[in-house]
Amino acid sequence: MPGGSCPDPAAEAQLPPPIHHLPPDALHNVLLRLQLRDAVVCRLVSRLFHETLSPQLLALLPTLRLLLLRHPRPDGGGCLHAFDPARRTWLRLPFAHFLPYQSFSPVASSTSLLYLWVETSSSTSPLALQSTTTSSSAASPAHPLKSLAVCNPFAGTYRLLPQLGSAWARHGTVLAGPGGMVLVLTELAALSYTPSESGKWMKHPLSLPSKPRSPILASAAVFALCDVGTPWRSQWKLFSCPLDRLTGGWAPVERAAWGDVFEVLKRPRLLAGAGGRRVLMVGGLRSSFAMDAPCSTVLILRLDLATMEWDEAGRMPPNMYRCFTGLCEAASQGNAMPATAGGGNNKVKVFGGDGKVWFAGKRVRGKLAMWEEDETGSSGKWDWVDGVPGYDDGVYRGFVFDSGFTAIP
Template sequence: MPEESESGPPPVSSPPPPILLLPHDSLLHILSLLPLRQLVLCRLVCRHFAASLTSPPPATPPLLPLLALRHPRHCYPHPHSFYSYDPLSDSHLHFPLDFLPFSSTSPITSSTSLLYLWASTSSADTLTPCSQPKPPKSLIVSNPVTRRFKILPQLGSAWSRHGTVLAGPAGAVIVLAELAALYYSPSIATWRKFSLNLPSKPRSPVLVDGAIYTLCDVGAPWRSQWKLFGCGIEELGSGWGAVEKEGWGDVFDVLKRPRLVRGGGEGRVLMVGGLRSGYGAESPCSTVMILRLDLGRMEWEEAGKMPLEMYRCFAIGGGVGGGGTGGGNNKVKVFGGEGRVWFSGRRVRGRMAMWEEAGEKGEGEEGDGGRWRWVECVPGYGDFVYRGFVYNAGFAEIP
C-alpha cells in the first residue's frame, strides 16, 4: 500500500473578502463617505485599499486643516515621516513619506493638498554631521494622501540654504532670497529669475490674495526700523513698493522683532512680535501682541495679546521678541497662518502656545481678543525648537 503523505491534504484556500470583489468605482464611492482622517488610516488596512487611494474618490472629502511641524534637527533628518497637529480635534498625526525615494527630506511649505520639500536626490547624501558639506537639494512637490510626487527643475545649493519658499495657486512656486527671486509655474516648466528692488532681506514673507507681503529693515545698523512692502506675483521684477498709509503712525515701532502671518479670511495680514515697554533699543517686552491689517480698508487693529502667565513661560532670557531680563538663550519660533498662530520656545518643552483668530474668549481666559491655549504632548528634541506651517491635507490637487 502506498504510504500516506505526512503533510496531509492540501489546504483549502479561503475566498477573498467580499469588499475586494467590488468594482473599483463602487469601492471608491464607499471610501469617499469617510472623513479624510479615516481615509488615511484605511491605507493601512491592505494593499488593495492603499492602491485605490492613490487617486481622488468621486466625492472628494473636505480638506483637513493641519499644522505641519518641521523637524528642528536638520543635521540628522528623519527622512520617512513628518508630524502634524490637528487643531480641530486637538490631536497629533503622523504622515509617512516612505513613498519618496530620497535619502532625506525637509518639508518647508504647502498649498492646497500639496506639500513642498527640499530633498537630497544624490545617493551621496547620508545622515552625516552638520560640519560636513552636503550636496545640492531639489525642490519636491508631493501629495502625502495620494502618495504622488514630482521633482521641480534643479536649483543651485544656495537657494535651498537661504531661500524662502512660497507656494502659490495653480502650482506656482516663488523662492525669495536677499537679492533675487525665482518663479516657477507648470505652464512654463522652468525657473524665471528676478532681481529684488528691496532695501534689505525680506523677512517672513507671506502670500495673500495673489500678492506677496514682507517686512524689510530700513533703519540704521544700530537700530532696526521695519516697513511693510508688497508686490503682485506677476510683478516680481518691478512691482515692489511700500505698503503704507498716512495715519498709521508708529505701528511698526510698537513691536520688537515682528513677523508676518497670513490671517483668516481674505485680505488679512497678522503682525506678531514682542510688545515694547518703551521706545529704547534695549527696552524689554511686556508680552506678545498680534496686530491685524485689513488690506481692503488699509487699517490696523489689535487682534490679540498673550496672557501674562503664558508669556512668562517664554520670557526667560528674552522671551518672544527679545529684550527680557533673565539670563540664557531662549530662542522662540512664531509660525502659522489662516488665523492661527503658534509659538514654540527652547525652554517650553513638550508644548506650544496657540492663538486662534476666530472664536470667543472662554470663561476665565486672560488676554485680549481671540483664544489662547496650550498645545500639549508636542514631540521634543532637547533644546531644539520646532517650526511649522499650515497644511490643508486632501485630494484637491495631484502633482
C-alpha cells in the same frame, strides 16, 4: 439535520463579507463620510477599499488642515510630525515608502502639495543618482547638493523641480502659490516657477532696501517686511508686490494714519490671516521705545487688506508669556528669576498661517502655545498644545498644510 444537508463551514468562511454586496453608490456614500486621514488608512484594509477609494474619490473629501512641524535637524528619520487642531492629536507622516531621499526638510505648502528641500546626494534612487552626477562637483560636505521637490504625502507621489544653485537652498525663502506656482526669494532676486508656463525658473530682480523678512502670500500678492533703519536700531516697513508683476512691482505699503504701528513690536514677523484677506504681524510688545526695552508680552496686529486698517487681533495672556521667559520654570523649582527674562531678550519662535499662530521657545518644554483668529473680530482664542514629539531635539518651527488629494504632482 433532517430533510436537509448541513452547511459547510469551509464554504461559509470563503463567503465575502456583507459589505461586498453593497451597490457601488451605497459604498461610495458610506466611504465619503470618512475624514481624509481615516479614508487613506482604509485603503490598506482590502482590495475593495483600495479600488473604491481611488484618488478621484478621495479628491471629493474635504482637506485635512495640519500644523506640519519642521524638524530642527533635516535628517528626521524619514517622517514628519503634524498636529491636527480639529482632533487635538499628533500624527506621524511617513515619507520613506515613496521619497528616495534620506535627508529632507519641508519649507512651504499649497493645497494638497508639500514642498521640500531634499539632499539629492542621499538618494537611493538610481534615476536621481544619475541626474546628480553631473552636478556633484558643485556640492561640498559643508553644503551638500539640494533640490526642491513637490510631493503629496497622502498620495505617496513626488516630483523634482528644475535644479537650482546651492545658494538658493541656503539663503532662499520658498513660497507656494496657486496652480503649482513657486517663489524663492533672497536679498537680491526672486525666482518663480509655474508648471503651466515655460516649466523653467524665471529670475526677477528685487528693488528692496534690505532682505525681505518673513514674506507671505495674501490676496494675489507677496508681502514682506524690510529693515530700513540703521545698524544700531531696526526700523521696519511693509512692502508688497502683485504676483503678476514680480519684476518692478515692489512698492511700500504705508498710510499716514498708521503712525508708529511698526515701532511697537520687537522682531515682527508676518503671517497670513484667515481666508487670505488679512495680514498678521506678530512680535514682542515693547514696554517703551527705548532701544533695549524689554517685552511685556506677544502682540498680534491684523491688517485688513480691504480697508487697509490695522487692529489688535490678540495679546498673549501674562501667565502664558511668563512661561516663555522662564519665570514659570524658575518658580516651580524655587530658583531666582533668570537674568535673560528680566532683560526681555528671550526669543519666541512664531509660525503658522491662515489665521492660526503657534509659538515655541526653549524654556517651554514639550508644548506649544496656540492662537486662533476669530472671524467675529474678537481677540481670538489662546490655548496650550501638549505632547510635542521629540522636543529634546530642539525648538521646532512649522507651517499650515491643507493635506488632500485635490492636487498630485
